[in-house]
Structure formats: structure tokens, C-alpha cells
Amino acid sequence: MRLFDYPLSGNGYKVRLLLAHLAMPYEYVPVDILKGETRMPQFLEKNPNGRIPLLQLDDGTYLAESNAILYLLAQNTSYWPTTAVAQAQVLQWLFFEQYSHEPNIATARFWISIRKIETTPFNEELLRQKQSLGHAALRVMEDHLSRRRYFVDDSYSIADIALYAYTHLAGEGGFDLARYPAVREWLARVRGEPRHVTIDQWTVAVSAG
Amino acid sequence: MRLFDYPLSGNGYKVRLLLAHLAMPYEYVPVDILKGETRMPQFLEKNPNGRIPLLQLDDGTYLAESNAILYLLAQNTSYWPTTAVAQAQVLQWLFFEQYSHEPNIATARFWISIRKIETTPFNEELLRQKQSLGHAALRVMEDHLSRRRYFVDDSYSIADIALYAYTHLAGEGGFDLARYPAVREWLARVRGEPRHVTIDQWTVAVSAG
Numbered sequence: 001m002r003l004f005d006y007p008l009s010g011n012g013y014k015v016r017l018l019l020a021h022l023a024m025p026y027e028y029v030p031v032d033i034l035k036g037e038t039r040m041p042q043f044l045e046k047n048p049n050g051r052i053p054l055l056q057l058d059d060g061t062y063l064a065e066s067n068a069i070l071y072l073l074a075q076n077t078s079y080w081p082t083t084a085v086a087q088a089q090v091l092q093w094l095f096f097e098q099y100s101h102e103p104n105i106a107t108a109r110f111w112i113s114i115r116k117i118e119t120t121p122f123n124e125e126l127l128r129q130k131q132s133l134g135h136a137a138l139r140v141m142e143d144h145l146s147r148r149r150y151f152v153d154d155s156y157s158i159a160d161i162a163l164y165a166y167t168h169l170a171g172e173g174g175f176d177l178a179r180y181p182a183v184r185e186w187l188a189r190v191r192g193e194p195r196h197v198t199i200d201q202w203t204v205a206v207s208a209g
Numbered sequence: 210m211r212l213f214d215y216p217l218s219g220n221g222y223k224v225r226l227l228l229a230h231l232a233m234p235y236e237y238v239p240v241d242i243l244k245g246e247t248r249m250p251q252f253l254e255k256n257p258n259g260r261i262p263l264l265q266l267d268d269g270t271y272l273a274e275s276n277a278i279l280y281l282l283a284q285n286t287s288y289w290p291t292t293a294v295a296q297a298q299v300l301q302w303l304f305f306e307q308y309s310h311e312p313n314i315a316t317a318r319f320w321i322s323i324r325k326i327e328t329t330p331f332n333e334e335l336l337r338q339k340q341s342l343g344h345a346a347l348r349v350m351e352d353h354l355s356r357r358r359y360f361v362d363d364s365y366s367i368a369d370i371a372l373y374a375y376t377h378l379a380g381e382g383g384f385d386l387a388r389y390p391a392v393r394e395w396l397a398r399v400r401g402e403p404r405h406v407t408i409d410q411w412t413v414a415v416s417a418g
């Protein structure tokens with residue numbers, strides 16, 4: 001397997017974290033999104049939607065969308081539940097992550113801490129909206145986690161992995177997690193899972209295989 | 210089963226369309242998002258994220274996120290493929306729909322044709338961005354469909370159902386589909402599937418059970 005990824009990407013980190021848990025070997029191919037490499041013809045041939053992470057399977061097939069990659073890698077492991085309803089609940093949180101969480105929390109982090117965007121009245125208003133919607137997503141997580149150890153069936157799954165990625169980086173997007181104690185306890189619980197790697201430990205993940 | 214839904218919602222329509230294909234009976238509970246009913250305490254108890262569609266299973270469990278609902282309902286039917294790689298490819302398109310397609314095409318439609326938003330410089334600039342990103346998503350679909358009849362494995366699946374919902378309404382968001390001939394042929398193909406219902410035929414879907 002070969003993972004095309006940008007080292008600072010939380011979406012890529014989801015995949016690296018699951019691969020580390022599974023101790024699966026893979027080839028890491030860094031792609032520099034700041035240099036526009038995902039929009040160049042040789043990358044668009046692989047993923048016409050021009051985004052990382054992108055997984056190339058051993059038969060050559062390309063799979064895009066971080067949460068679809070998590071689904072494939074988690075099959076027949078403890079990170080994917082066995083009943084259809086619990087599976088659908090994991091997917092509910094994966095779609096929540098991509099619709100209500102990532103576009104606000106990850107985008108704010110990207111603008112503030114990675115690609116410093118231009119300060120214009122439009123960008124400032126959009127960032128204010130993203131702060132407000134990001135806090136709404138964190139509030140939904142806080143309420144859910146105040147009565148549970150993990151998102152679905154009290155068992156660590158790809159729902160936790162997907163939501164951990166950008167939640168633990170929320171501070172880089174200007175979100176103060178102090179008001180979300182259940183979220184912070186859950187973050188610590190995820191960090192305590194066997195074979196956990198941090199976002200800058202991807203080289204360890206590679207050699208772990 | 211009970212479906213909480215807003216009749217004009219494309220996300221709700223996805224679920225109604227699959228239920229019609231499956232000839233499954235369900236109770237329909239209209240929720241008026243324009244009156245803020247999804248943000249009221251009695252709804253937030255059911256879905257803390259305050260969104261429709263929401264499916265209540267016969268055991269009382271609530272499931273949110275239209276594409277997670279499609280997943281559950283499609284299990285063991287022809288609308289969900291049998292191999293893990295094809296399943297992950299269907300999910301790839303479902304995540305594409307919720308990240309790259311719906312926030313642009315559905316939101317533009319909502320602003321222009323349903324909840325007429327205030328014309329401010331901020332809203333106009335945001336709408337321009339959504340038009341540009343929406344066309345990028347349609348271009349990805351056009352390229353993919355120019356060589357295929359359906360999104361995954363040349364077989365009609367919930368990937369097609371999810372993408373059909375807002376693509377066939379794109380005109381209401383100011384998107385001209387004339388330049389996407391493969392997309393238009395695919396829309397006609399979806400309309401030709403057995404038991405197809407239109408977005409305003411949800412009462413038919415209910416009585417079909």
C-alpha cells in the first residue's frame with residue numbers, strides 16, 4: 001500500500017493513526033499541498049478531486065476520502081463494529097466529522113496556523129462563522145461524551161480516530177477546549193490506546209510495519 | 210420506522226428515494242426547518258446536532274446523517290456492493306457528496322430558492338465561492354460518468370442515490386447542467402430505475418409500503 005499525504009494534514013493523520021494501530025506497513029509519499037501539488041496533472045490522474053490523503057492499494061486501485069479509507073482498513077478489525085446499526089452509528093459520526101466539524105475546525109486551523117490567509121473583511125467574517133459552527137460541533141461532542149467513554153458502543157472505533165484528528169489540534173484553529181472537559185478526557189483516552197502515534201510520528205508508523 | 214424530514218430537503222429525499230426502491234413502509238413526520246423546528250428542545254433530544262433527516266428505528270434508536278441512514282437501509286440489498294473495496298468506493302462518493310458537493314450546490318439552492326437570504330456583499334461573495342466549488346464538483350462527476358453508467362461497478366447504488374438528490378436540483382441553485390452531458394444522461398438513467406419517485410412524491414413512497 002502507498003499513502004499519498006501531506007504530513008500536517010489531520011485527514012491524513014487519521015489514516016496514519018489507524019495504520020499504526022494495525023501495525024500495517026505502507027509506503028509514505030509526501031505531497032505538498034501548499035505548493036499546489038494536489039492540483040497538478042500527475043496527481044489529478046490519481047484523484048480527480050485533487051485532495052489528499054489518497055491510498056493506493058496493492059492492485060493499483062486508488063481510494064480517496066480519509067473516512068472511506070478508514071472504513072476499508074478497519075474491516076474485520078476491532079475498529080469497526082459488527083452490527084449494522086453500530087456500523088451506521090460510526091458512519092453517522094464520520095459524516096458529522098466531515099460536514100459539521102472538519103470544515104470549521106480544520107479550516108480555521110489551516111487558515112490560522114498553516115497557510116496564513118490574507119486578513120480581509122470577508123475572510124474575518126467567514127472565520128467568525130467557522131468559530132461559531134466549530135464550537136457547536138464541539139458542544140455536540142461534549143454532550144455525547146459526558147455519558148460515554150467512546151463514540152459508539154463504548155468501544156474505540158474509527159469514529160474516535162476520525163474525530164480525534166482535528167479535535168486534538170483545535171487549539172491551532174483558535175478553539176479553547178477548556179470548556180469541554182469530557183472531550184479533553186476522551187482525547188487522553190484515545191492517546192492511551194495501544195500503538196498510538198502523534199501527528200508528527202508518521203515516520204514511526206512507517207517503520208512499525 | 211419513522212422518518213423526521215423536511216419535504217423540500219434533498220438529504221431527506223435520498224432516504225425517501227431508497228425507501229421507495231425498497232418498497233419499505235415508514236411513518237413520515239414533517240419538520241419545518243424554516244420555522245426553526247430542528248433547533249427546538251423536543252427535536253434536539255432526538256438529534257443533538259439539530260438536523261433532518263432523522264430515522265427512528267423500530268426499537269426507538271435514532272440515526273442521523275442522510276448517508277449513514279442510506280448505509281443502514283441498503284444493507285443486504287443491491288444498492289450496497291458486496292466487496293469491501295467497492296463498498297469503500299461507494300463511501301468515497303458519499304463523503305465527496307457531503308464535503309465537495311452538498312455544501313456548495315445544496316446550500317446555493319437553499320439560499321436562492323428556499324430561504325431567500327439577504328443580499329449582502331459577504332453573502333454574494335460566499336455564493337460566488339459556492340458556485341465555483343459546485344462547478345468543480347460537477348466537473349469531477351462529469352469526468353467520472355463519461356466512462357461509466359453508474360458511480361461504482363456500473364451498478365446503481367446509494368452513491369448514485371446520494372448524488373442524484375442535489376444534482377437534479379442544481380438548477381435551483383443557479384447551476385446550468387448544459388455543459389455536463391454525461392451527468393444529464395446519468396440523471397435520466399437514475400430516473401428510469403424501478404420504483405423511482407420524485408422529490409414531491411414522498412406521500413406515494415409512504416403509501417407504497
